[in-house]
Amino acid sequence: MNASTVLVTGGSGFLGGALLRTLASQKEYSLRTALRRDCKSLPASVRAFNVPGLTPTVDWQAALVDVDVVVHAAARVHVMDEQSGDPLTEFRLVNVEGTLNLARQAVKAKVRRFIYISSIKVNGESTVPGRAFTADDPFSPVDPYGISKCEAEEALRQLVSSTSMELVIIRPVLVYGPGVKANFLSMIRWLDRGVPLPFGAIVNKRSLVSLDNLIDLILTCFSHPAAANQTFLASDGEDVSTTELLMKIGRALNKPARLLPFPVAFMRLGAKLLGREAIAQRLFGSLQVDISKNLRLLGWVPPMSLDQGLNATVQAYLESQK
CATH class of the missing domain: 3.90.25.10 (UDP-galactose 4-epimerase, domain 1)
Structure with missing residues (x-):
């Protein structure tokens, strides 16, 4: 395994926190995360960088020094009691522009691989019996969250197409x-x-x-040569x-x-x-x-x-x- 220093965004979240705990237990990585506020549950070996949210203007330079792999798990997710009159704009600001800002700086920092945690909502909301979604199906997002994740995927693919940074996109279904x-x-x-x-x-x-299966897939994508510039769906x-x-x-x-x-x-x-x-x-x-x-x-x-x-x-x- 060539990976040494890993930056995980969303380290206080359900997936990001579990991923950091798994990586910390393996003692093979120098771990970093980015947080909007202090998180007492982080493993002691994780170095935390405070950021003011996933905005298009965040300076990621210090957090990205010598980073080999970025796992971008932070996002604006579903808001049950949406207050914005234009939720799509709010989702795009964070999930598209904020993500691209991080990715552009990752390119400049010579990050080897950028793993983007997307969503099955990029494929769509439902399937007919016997016709499962595949990773290479046409996009069919419906709600603002799914649309923003789809647009982020497309923008990331365009960005890395002219760089040496490798992109891996993972679209999980419901994670438990x-x-x-x-x-x-x-x-x-x-x-x-x-x-x-x-x-x-x-x-x-x-x-x-399951959380364990998703994390195992992410770890597989850290260094597997065939994962480069591919999209994978995640399920049990x-x-x-x-x-x-x-x-x-x-x-x-x-x-x-x-x-x-x-x-x-x-x-x-x-x-x-x-x-x-x-x-x-x-x-x-x-x-x-x-x-x-x-x-x-x-x-x-x-x-x-x-x-x-x-x-x-x-x-x-x-x-x-x-």
Whole structure:
């Protein structure tokens, strides 16, 4: 492994923090991260640089000195209670212009490889049964977040095309693992409390990726020669329906999942009337990805199964409740 000094942006986030902890445990890297505020949970070996957010004017020079690999995991993500009257502009400011500012300075600093953590939303919001997304499909982003990640990808490809810096783009599906929050944590809590849920008759298929599997793919992309200037999708390689997922989480909790077989069409109508169509799509729609390119080019297969990933996630949840 040639990598020595690694800069991870978003080091206080779900993915960035876990990646830094994994790298620190291997003791093979000099680690840096960039943060807007102090983070007490960082490993002691990580050198932190304070930055005023991912803006187009941040000076990254000090953080990039002698850096071999940049993992850019920081981004403006979904805002549940969006206050901006023009959210696309806000997403572009951070996810496109802020990212390009970092990448341009990385080129000047002679960074060898720039790993950009994108999103499956670049591919689109849903798939039809039996037709999974691939890394080389045409782009079809829908919401402002997905559009901004797509534009960042295209701008990065254009930037590196005339430089020696290598670009790797990774598009994860929904990431779960110890410390997961938002809707995934809510599902675990509902099942832990024995709340009856009307999700017993959902026959969709969705891909997910555990934190450990995503980190393993990122580490593979640090130095694998075939990863240079490629795009990869990230998943566990196992697709499940929402009903199957809830049942698996229930088994990990050692509690029955109380799932009622409500008609999906009825629930979709209710979600539409309440303006919650996006949530309905995630619960009832399909989103599958094909990761065969990862095996073909990198020899990579997910080291952790879906059940193992869910068990680790649930055990961390149970420990947090003590």
